[in-house]
Amino acid sequence: MDGQDNGDNTPNGQQPRNMSAARSRILRFGAELMTPANRSALAAEAATQIPADYVVSVGDELQITLWGSVDADLRLTVDRTGRITIPRVGPILVAGLHYADLNQAVDQRVAQVFRNYKVSVSLGKLRSIRVYVTGFTRRPGAYTVSSLATLVNAVMQSGGPSAAGSFRDIELRRDGKLVTHFDLYDLLLKGDKTADRSLQAEDVVFIGPIGPQVALIGSVNKPAIFELKPGESVNDVVAMAGGFSAVADRS
Numbered sequence: 001m002d003g004q005d006n007g008d009n010t011p012n013g014q015q016p017r018n019m020s021a022a023r024s025r026i027l028r029f030g031a032e033l034m035t036p037a038n039r040s041a042l043a044a045e046a047a048t049q050i051p052a053d054y055v056v057s058v059g060d061e062l063q064i065t066l067w068g069s070v071d072a073d074l075r076l077t078v079d080r081t082g083r084i085t086i087p088r089v090g091p092i093l094v095a096g097l098h099y100a101d102l103n104q105a106v107d108q109r110v111a112q113v114f115r116n117y118k119v120s121v122s123l124g125k126l127r128s129i130r131v132y133v134t135g136f137t138r139r140p141g142a143y144t145v146s147s148l149a150t151l152v153n154a155v156m157q158s159g160g161p162s163a164a165g166s167f168r169d170i171e172l173r174r175d176g177k178l179v180t181h182f183d184l185y186d187l188l189l190k191g192d193k194t195a196d197r198s199l200q201a202e203d204v205v206f207i208g209p210i211g212p213q214v215a216l217i218g219s220v221n222k223p224a225i226f227e228l229k230p231g232e233s234v235n236d237v238v239a240m241a242g243g244f245s246a247v248a249d250r251s
Contacts, residue, residue: 026215026217026223026224026225027224027225028167028213028224028225028227029167029185029188029222029224029225029226029227029240030160030167030184030185030188033156033160033184033187033188034156034159034160038156049148050099050123050148051099051148051198052098052099052100053098053099053100053198054098054099054123054147054148054198055096055097055098055099056078056094056095056096056097056098056099056102056123057078057082057095057096057127057147058078058079058080058082058095058127059077059078059126059127060077060078060123060124060125060126060127060147061075061076061077061078061123061124061125061126062074062075062076062077062078062084062094062102062121062122062123062124063075063121063122063123063124064076064084064086064106064119064120064121065119065120065121066110066114066117066118066119067117067118068114068116068117068118069114069115069116069117070088070110070114070117072086072087074086074087075124078094078095081093081095082094082095082096083095086106086109086110088113089109089110089112089113089114090109090113092105092106092109094106099123102121102123103119103120103121106119106121107119126146126147126148127147128144128145128146128147129144129145129146129147129149129199129200129201129202130142130143130144130145130201130202131143131145131149131154131199131201131202131203131204131205132202132203132204132205133154133155133157133158133204133205133207134204134205134206134207135165135206135207135208135209136161136162136164136165136166136207136208136209136210137155137158137159137160137161137162137165137207138158138159138160138161138162138165139158139159140158141158143157143158145157145199147199148198149198149199150193150196150197150198150199151170151172151180151182151196151197151199151205152182152184152187152193152196153199154199154203154205155170155184155205155207158205161207161210162207163210164209164210165207165208165209165210166207166208166209166210166211166227167183167184167185167188167210167227168183168184168185168211168227168229169181169183169207169208169209169211170182170183170184170205170206170207170208171205171206171208172197172199172203172204172205173203173204173205173206174200174202174203174204179197179203180195180196180197181195182195182196183195183229185227185240189240210227211227211228211229212227212228213225213226213227213228214226214228214237216237216238216240216241219244220238220241220242220243220244221241221242221243221244222240222241222242223241224241226240226241
């Protein structure tokens with residue numbers, strides 16, 4: 001005689017196969033950010049965007065164009081003294097200046113020699129710096145990165161947090177002091193990178209251990225395994241998952 005049909009052909013006390021399969025497929029929230037394609041795209045973006053507060057230093061190349069009473073198209077590298085030398089003008093101290101202030105600094109120096117001209121200053125090939133990514137990362141170690149790189153770039157280049165690493169507890173340390181604390185969920189959920197910082201030579205990026213986790217599956221818009229910070233509730237996790245789907249039973 002056949003046994004009682006429980007509606008899903010699942011033995012009593014066992015999970016339905018489709019539920020078990022769903023759990024096995026569920027990914028950690030943020031894992032998609034660490035794919036090779038995304039890492040390459042972010043690196044390419046960093047290489048083309050020069051922030052106004054970028055600090056010029058030894059080894060950076062400046063592209064200077066002069067026209068009017070004087071015509072010149074120059075590529076000059078900042079020397080060990082922090083200066084560039086423009087022919088017929090002389091040396092200009094540029095190391096330590098912000099990118100936004102470069103044009104004015106060069107203009108003021110050229111104005112001591114010439115009149116009735118225009119000047120345009122931009123950055124060419126930039127120096128490389130060495131930084132360290134440590135803690136719970138997939139590939140800890142020293143990395144040579146562009147001087148435009150930020151904390152997020154370094155995390156991506158190292159492969160991101162390991163299985164035991166946190167997406168929400170990432171520190172940038174400089175000369176033994178904490179510069180910033182970064183939560184990748186801010187970037188993933190809100191597009192917020194305000195806590196991201198430009199890197200300097202010998203900076204250390206430390207990825208902390210993973211915090212408590214909860215798996216959210218079923219009728220939500222983005223099923224995933226979420227990492228929690230102290231004080232976060234079930235409602236917070238549902239919001240991280242994009243809220244309930246249209247077919248959710250909220251009774």
